[in-house]
Amino acid sequence: MTVENKLVLLGTLDKKFYLNLNSETLLDVKTYNSPVIYDLGFQPKTITAGSGSFGTVFLVKENATGDKRICKIISKGKALIPHAQIEAEINAMKMLKHPNILRIHDIYEDLNNIYLILDYCSGGExxxxxxxxxxxxxxxxxxxxxxxxxxxxxxxxxxxxxxxxxxxxxxxxxxxxxxxxxxxxxxxxxxxxxxxxxxxxxxxxxxxxxxxxxxxxxxxxxxxxxxxxxxxxxxxxxxxxxxxxxxxxxxxxxxxxxxxxxxxxxxxxxxx
The missing domain is CATH 1.10.510.10 (Transferase(Phosphotransferase) domain 1)
Structure with a gap:
């Protein structure tokens, strides 16, 4: 998977981290001073996706525009399917740009997780x-x-x-x-x-x-x-x-x- 060279602010509710994509390590925000792309919001729910890939969904804000996005964090260690199948899902979503298909904006990855930045849909199922x-x-x-x-x-x-x-x-x-x-x-x-x-x-x-x-x-x-x-x-x-x-x-x-x-x-x- 090709990972863009960006920094993104992620983490738990009580602690925030920068995801340094160059070294694939999480750096504490207090010790690494750099612009961020997304601010972490609240955690609506924990999900088990249809693919069987275990993940957590966060509401985040894109700093450049103020737009709300969803950050879906997929744990590689807890996934019930091979990493290759998760990548196949992501590749399929990356190909599709249509007003009636959920858009994927960014993809990040470290040693433990895959982070998908998706459109925020507030209207329910x-x-x-x-x-x-x-x-x-x-x-x-x-x-x-x-x-x-x-x-x-x-x-x-x-x-x-x-x-x-x-x-x-x-x-x-x-x-x-x-x-x-x-x-x-x-x-x-x-x-x-x-x-x-x-x-x-x-x-x-x-x-x-x-x-x-x-x-x-x-x-x-x-x-x-x-x-x-x-x-x-x-x-x-x-x-x-x-x-x-x-x-x-x-x-x-x-x-x-x-x-x-x-x-x-x-x-x-x-x-x-």
Missing amino acids: LYQRLNNVQKRGMVFSETRVRLLMRQILSALAYMHANNILHKDLKPENIMFVDSSIRDHLVIIDFGLSEIFEKSQTISHHAGGTVLYMAPEVFSRKLSFKSDVWSAGCIMFLLLTGYLPFSGRTITEVNEAVNNSNPKYQTRCTHCK
Whole structure:
């Protein structure tokens, strides 16, 4: 991984450090006087990413602009997947610059951690928005679903044009940029994504969340259409409040996906 020659202020809540990328060591801020790029804010939560890479998320401020960013710190020692796979996720994100895909601004690395500086999304997950609507006994309008799906499909088309398969598209991996009524969303979490070779059309590396998996995923013959299937499951969920296929086990979901049709006419209130 190529690391840019920059200094960044990181650390815990009660102690701050400079990350000296030249020597790959953490230097105490009291003994190393140099400009910093990011100021550490608060620690919203500890996460286990879809890739299985253990990390901590901090809210930081970019000093040059005052913009809020997210610093995702991935521990190399606690990661449940190989370092090479983490790098593959990062490389996929670095390639993508689209208004509906979470942007990666900077990457830093020392002996123990990888530090990703990402866009800050304050609007919450699509799943949370849907859940809030369902609590009021409602579903999204067709107009709103059309707006959301246009953004999701635009991001997918861009990813696929760049030979990247997401593999884990679901409402939990779609975030709103803010809480405004414009409903601007971005796709996140490329932990299971795969970069296809130019001549490659099929992948045998299955992955994802079972309830959103295409039939090809169960048979380990993934293609870009697998992401489109997942998007269709999301659209069905937004319109009806139900997933198109369900089951208590992976086997039951596989059986439903391959041998049944979604109950759209009975589930969708817009059809009644």
